[in-house]
Amino acid sequence: MRKKILTAIDRNSKLTTEELALMLGTTKEEVASLIDEMEKEGIICGYPTLINWDNIENEKVTALIEVKVTPQRGEGFDKVAERIYKFEEVESVYLMSGGYDLTVMIEGKSMKEIAHFVSSKLAPMDRIESTVTHFVLKKYKEHGIPLVDKKKDERMLITP
Amino acid sequence: MRNPLSKVVTEIEPSGIRKFFDIAAEMEDVISLGVGEPDFDTPWHIREEGIYSLEKGKTFYTSNSGLSELKEEISKYLKRRNNLDYDYKSEVLVTVGGSEAIDLALRAMVDPGDEVLVPQPSYVSYVPCVQLAGGKPVIIELEEKDQFKLTREKLEAAITEKTKILILAFPNNPTGAIMDHEDLAKIVDLIIDNDLYVITDEIYSELTFGKQHATIASFPGMKERTILINGFSKAYAMTGWRLGYTVGPKNIISQMTKIHQFAIMCAPTTSQYAAVEALRNGDDDVEFMRNSYDQRRKYIVNRLRNMGLECFEPEGAFYVFPSIKKFGISSEEFATELIKAERVAVVPGTAFGRSGEGFLRISYAYSIDNLKIALERIERFIKTL
Structure with a gap:
């Protein structure tokens, strides 16, 4: 049941406990208590909204930064990652296999703002060997949902 | 005039x-x-396969009964899902949707005066297709108290000496009713004893909830008197591709193929290539x-x-x-x-x-x-x- 709830709200966190209960064939009390448990256990970490910022005036710039790190003895990459993810402008941080160590996704108001963050905060940080910054030009799809071309129901109204 | x-x-x-x-x-x-x-x-990987076939210039007729590789996949699918054995070379026909198969089956099997049992409520095309084939549709009215299943009593009451075919359509449009293995078991001997043929439209076979789909074709003695119809529209969301198929005894399928050959030639080639992908990677x-x-x-x-x-x-x-x-x-x-x-x-x-x-x-x-x-x-x- 937990997994069923998660699959349902993964795509639509607006579903109410009552609707979930009807869909999954259980009671709203059970849904509410399971969601509560999963929040406490850190399985459900938040309910953000998927926004296509390109469609409103105030523009945002997103960048992906490849970061090479010298790992610390006893701490590995965790300490450095923590120092990075605590910055508010950092959207996500992943530890990677392959040619570099951390992927840092960052959002800013302008390229200038991001450039400033990289040169004054990120690059000079202890243990960071190098950074490569890529700016996102266009977002096509996020969280499994295409951001372009809103789909219309093109089926005929009534068919046998 | x-x-x-x-x-x-x-x-x-x-x-x-x-x-x-x-x-x-x-x-x-x-x-x-x-x-x-x-x-x-x-699903995109299925559409993409259709597009790829166009890019490669696969724009010709296929053989009348359909692409060999598709028929082979259909045969494997029916084995995998329903434990049915059909020889893809002689017992499978690819059609323009399940709808064409309904028409073909009736035209291949009905002579003037033959009675065809049509349980209702059901899909709108069975009665007209029986009429076009020259047969006499005999309606069996299903009831909510039986969960809209065809009961032994109702079937028995409808059979006459002229009855040749029973149409079964479960999972059912419009009621959502199904007939599970036990429900079907209750009518099999009636069908065999009265020497009836069955046209079973199982287009919704992948959409049963909680219970396994059961097919009358899997009962002993039934395969030789059953034309099974299925297709890609509902299971793979491929309605506009117009692709279905039918399997059954060689002698009936070959006559259906004859009509199909003269009336249709072959099912759309692009759709057939896409359908191969659907059956291989669409589960x-x-x-x-x-x-x-x-x-x-x-x-x-x-x-x-x-x-x-x-x-x-x-x-x-x-x-x-x-x-x-x-x-x-x-x-x-x-x-x-x-x-x-x-x-x-x-x-x-x-x-x-x-x-x-x-x-x-x-x-x-x-x-x-x-x-x-x-x-x-x-x-x-x-x-x-």
Whole structure:
């Protein structure tokens, strides 16, 4: 049941406990208590909204930064990652296999703002060997949902 | 001037759905729960395979009975899903949707005067196709008290010396009823003892909820008297591709292929290549869609019951068939008033046969958000009755 709830709200966190209960064939009390448990256990970490910022005036710039790190003895990459993810402008941080160590996704108001963050905060940080910054030009799809071309129901109204 | 039209054709009644479609089409802002096709797009990897076949110039006819590799995949699929054995070289025919297969089967098997048993409520094309084939449709009226299954008693009462064919359509459009293994077991000996043939339309076979789909073809002694029809429309959300198939005894399939060859030539080539991909790599898509339908099914059944509409538990397809008998108006009146008052389109049960009176077919091939709004409107409407 937990997994069923998660699959349902993964795509639509607006579903109410009552609707979930009807869909999954259980009671709203059970849904509410399971969601509560999963929040406490850190399985459900938040309910953000998927926004296509390109469609409103105030523009945002997103960048992906490849970061090479010298790992610390006893701490590995965790300490450095923590120092990075605590910055508010950092959207996500992943530890990677392959040619570099951390992927840092960052959002800013302008390229200038991001450039400033990289040169004054990120690059000079202890243990960071190098950074490569890529700016996102266009977002096509996020969280499994295409951001372009809103789909219309093109089926005929009534068919046998 | 002579009458240009044939008597058989003019005597066929136009579909009851058509009439209702015209009412709905004139209105604006209609929320429809009236369609008989999935809301999902065909999964991209299947579409992509169709596109690839076009790029490679696969734009010619295939052999009459269909691409060999597709027939082979169909045969493997039926083995894997229903434990059925069909020789892909002689017992499989690829058709233009399941609909063509229905027509072919009846035309290949019916002689003038033969009676064909059509349980109703059911899909709109069985009766006209029997008539076009020169047969006599004999309606069996199914009832809610039997969960709209075909019972032994009803079948026995309908059989005469002239009965040749029984049409089975489970999971059922419009009722959502299924017939599981035990239900089918109760009628098999009647079919065999009376030497009947069965045309079983299993287009919704992938959409059963909780229970495994059962097919009459798997019973001992039944394969040789069963024409099984299935297709890609519902399971893989491929309605517009117009692709179905039929399997059965070699002697019948070869005669159906003969008609198909003269009337159609072959099913669309692009669709056939896409369908190969669907059968090879589409199981996860089917599973995903089935789970989505199941959630909507539970949601809509519970909502309808909570608002006071009696609704028997549909175990297959993507329809619910609630009863509106307690309001004392006909299905057609109810549906017409509903669309006028609240702009929600549903289909009166009578579009699927007289025994659909007192019921509505509501499709749940819509997103939960859509269902939510439509159900709020229906709830508001029934409070005014």
